Amino acid sequence: MPITNFDFKEKYQYQNGFGCYFETEAVPGALPIGQNSPQKPPLGLYAEKLSGTAFTAPRHENKQSWLYRILPACTHPPFAPAPAPNESLGLGGEPFRRLRHIPNQLRWDPFDREPDADFVSGLHLLAGAGDPTVKQGCAVYVFAAGRSMAEREAFYSADGELLLVPQEGVLDIRTEMGWLLVRPMEICVIPRGVRYQVRLPAGPARGYALEVFQGRFVLPELGPIGSNGLANARDFQAPVASFDEDCGATASDGPNEYVVTAKFNNALFRTTQRHTPFDVVAWHGNYYPYKYDLGRFNTIGSISFDHPDPSIFTVLSAPSDHPGTSVADFVIFPPRWLVGEDTFRPPWYHRNTMSEFMGLIRGDYDAKKGGKGGFVPGGASLHNVMSGHGPDVDSYEGARNAELKPAKVGEGSCAFMFESSLMLGVTDWGLKTCQKVQETYSEHSWGGVKVHWKGGSA
Known part of the structure; x- marks a missing residue:
């Protein structure tokens, strides 16, 4: 719709x-x-x-x-x-x-509501770059x-x-x-x-x-x-x-x-x-x-094989002086059909020259599990320049073993990403004061990634 x-x-x-x-x-x-x-x-x-x-x-x-x-x-x-x-x-x-510029993957629990704040006093700088x-x-x-x-x-x-x-x-x-x-x-x-x-x-x-x-x-x-x-x-x-x-x-x-x-x-x-x-x-x-x-976004994707680059989901872009490279893009992951043959359908494992800040407006994101300690509405994550990231172990195993028939994902959900060519530093408020950083994010997401290697010795 x-x-x-x-x-x-x-x-x-x-x-x-x-x-x-x-x-x-x-x-x-x-x-x-x-x-x-x-x-x-x-x-x-x-x-x-x-x-x-x-x-x-x-x-x-x-x-x-x-x-x-x-x-x-x-x-x-x-x-x-x-x-x-x-x-x-x-x-x-x-x-x-x-x-603070750090290479660690970061994820935040939903940020607190502030009943006494108006829009200006409730606006918190979380991360940034430049001047x-x-x-x-x-x-x-x-x-x-x-x-x-x-x-x-x-x-x-x-x-x-x-x-x-x-x-x-x-x-x-x-x-x-x-x-x-x-x-x-x-x-x-x-x-x-x-x-x-x-x-x-x-x-x-x-x-x-x-x-x-x-x-x-x-x-x-x-x-x-x-x-x-x-x-x-x-x-x-x-x-x-x-x-x-x-x-x-x-x-x-x-x-x-x-x-x-x-x-x-x-x-x-x-x-x-x-x-x-x-x-x-x-x-x-x-x-x-x-x-x-955002419900009017005309989502485009692969109808043969492989997951396209997430740039295919860009709503708005703030270009830099270098063509094809943005100061920041606004990207969404709305409900969409996945039909790729012999394809790992969620976003793949990735290291990126860009910084990726993600938030969740509603629902569940298909590459990360929700619930306590997960990626949930009102929370966020930051995968900075060249910091490895991708599906958590449960999402990966589920997609690896899924029956590949046409499937609609993200119904009732919408995640988004602020993607920037800049290395984003995080404020003291974002790292400490807000008290929302999930300290076990990396272990929770990827500590149990299985070895599927079946090759012989070199």
Whole structure:
């Protein structure tokens, strides 16, 4: 079924397409016609350009949007340093300087729910590489929130583009450019600099996040697959304009205070302004947040023999400067049919020049057993550069001896992978403070791997 049946039903309208140039207005006539910055924009609005790439980036890479808002984003008092909400976020570059780079395979039990945290205070840096100040690298987070952000609060990251993967709970995300409802089995991408607020309409939420400091997420090239397949462009959804009107006669004399928090080199800064940041009445451009239903992914695989490379399951990719190599890919392992003849059907044993961080949204993963001490929803694993990994012993023996008839695997399940060309270091929070590392992961998974060798002596 090429669509997820969500328990929490959709409540917003969207514009469909990936990388499109959209225009939307919440009030008719708010968009200027034929130009971007007239002397007096319609309805007394201000024109503000939001640039996601350099002005002179090639046309096919250039990302920008024009926002038509009641007050421009610059109308606030100076930002001041804000206290760190936890020991991995808000401390500037220190967690990156203290990353632990180790070759061991790592797996985590499900991360704790945090009933007193909102999205920002419940966002934990787990692993990363590079430096956001030079726009190089990426970061892996987990988040757990028990309450909505305050009604008059907004957050943005100047560090990179953020991909959110909710595992439980519903995210009702208000952005400057409109609303996104994001449920488990959906993802969303928030571009660098876009201000937003996360509400929890169905109770506590938990999930994973990937931030790329360089470039942006794009659809992978399809090559010989042809013109359709994998994540199709028409299934991505962008918000329509929606705004509040809460301000005074000037930017500094409104009746209410709004707190805007910025993540800047992994440090937090805060300002309080006298008008809502969600006052964009209309916008047009190709730089905007969007979401995608993973149930619409058109899975492609082998119909003869052998398991293909997992790159065939790539939803989004953040390319590096080297063609074919990504800063990070977002890959999923959804329900799919396996029909390979004389084939070991789960993913094979592997050592990889890429780092592989995996999480489980729901169900069971066909190459790892669940249950206590296993790979379960809300948990994660990291197999770093050239660290050997693959099916655990029970999964291997089961697949090795299985009757090879057409079989559908992963029904009711979805695992995912953040794959990066970078060597990922793990934070102190990820290795120690969270207290979720499975110390016996390697022994549990591969300590009992059997010897099937039947050859003679050399």
